[in-house]
Amino acid sequence: MSDRYAVIGRPISHTKSPLIHGLFAQASGQCLEYGALEGELEGFEAQVLQFRNDGGLGMNITAPFKLRAFELADQRSERAQLARAANALKFEDGRIFAENFDGIGLLRDIEENLGEPLGNRRVLLLGAGGAVRGALLPFLQAGPSELVLANRDMATALTLRNELDHPRLRISRYEELEGQPFDIVVNATSASLTGELPPLPEGVLGETRLAYELAYGKGLTPFLRMAQAQGVTRLADGVGMLVEQAAEAFAWWRGVRPDTRAVIDRLTIPLE
Numbered sequence: 001m002s003d004r005y006a007v008i009g010r011p012i013s014h015t016k017s018p019l020i021h022g023l024f025a026q027a028s029g030q031c032l033e034y035g036a037l038e039g040e041l042e043g044f045e046a047q048v049l050q051f052r053n054d055g056g057l058g059m060n061i062t063a064p065f066k067l068r069a070f071e072l073a074d075q076r077s078e079r080a081q082l083a084r085a086a087n088a089l090k091f092e093d094g095r096i097f098a099e100n101f102d103g104i105g106l107l108r109d110i111e112e113n114l115g116e117p118l119g120n121r122r123v124l125l126l127g128a129g130g131a132v133r134g135a136l137l138p139f140l141q142a143g144p145s146e147l148v149l150a151n152r153d154m155a156t157a158l159t160l161r162n163e164l165d166h167p168r169l170r171i172s173r174y175e176e177l178e179g180q181p182f183d184i185v186v187n188a189t190s191a192s193l194t195g196e197l198p199p200l201p202e203g204v205l206g207e208t209r210l211a212y213e214l215a216y217g218k219g220l221t222p223f224l225r226m227a228q229a230q231g232v233t234r235l236a237d238g239v240g241m242l243v244e245q246a247a248e249a250f251a252w253w254r255g256v257r258p259d260t261r262a263v264i265d266r267l268t269i270p271l272e
């Protein structure tokens, strides 16, 4: 029997993870099986333990179970601790290890695939939810001149700021951003899922080199349209992040880092 992995979430029918990991396995000559499980709100933990007891070696975790997966683990990486969420689990030596590769996946996509290193750049992250929690540590480690986190609810932003006191991390209200240009702007809010636009004031996108929308497959969201209208030439959605976080998990489980380019190309939906 080949080594078993799976993604669990609710709903799960939209997931691209089996396709991505299948392509990685094929390209790197690894023999594994990767399935998708519809998570149960009542019995999520039991499902994970059952999968492990049946011989499973690892899982990816998606909404709404990332926090519960984190809590279920015996050992958690620093990234997972700051994110307070796990998007990948590994079952080894009778223990459950938790990781969070969302942030590093996003960083790799921006720096390596899109060719925009964060070093000495002014970077703006919109939102203060789980997606931003995952991105903060890898982003700060990439050495931006300043990392600003803007959120409507300042209490949430403040909690994050208090957990990660870093000289180059600043939190801001949206209106305070007026007239402050940023090189790279990442929309990590859930606004795009409801067709809304984060309340970005004038002057923020004027010098922006890259506007990145975390949502995948939503086309030109209101945020990307706004960026396009303000002359930002490089627009991206989360397809590269999706594939890069998967590659990190694959490497963690299998010890082999797969090539991501062909998979990203295959999953890319044009931003029109």
Ligand code: ATR
Pocket (backbone or CB within 6 Å): 126, 127, 128, 129, 130, 131, 132, 151, 152, 153, 154, 156, 188, 189, 190, 191, 196, 197, 198, 199
């Ligand atoms: P996720 O885990 O996907 O990041 P979340 O934890 O539900 O999602 O967080 C959603 C984020 O999107 C929050 O930062 C939220 O801002 P508030 O904390 O101020 O509510 C942000 N968000 C959602 N809709 C938004 C909108 N229309 N404009 C700006 N921010 C929005």
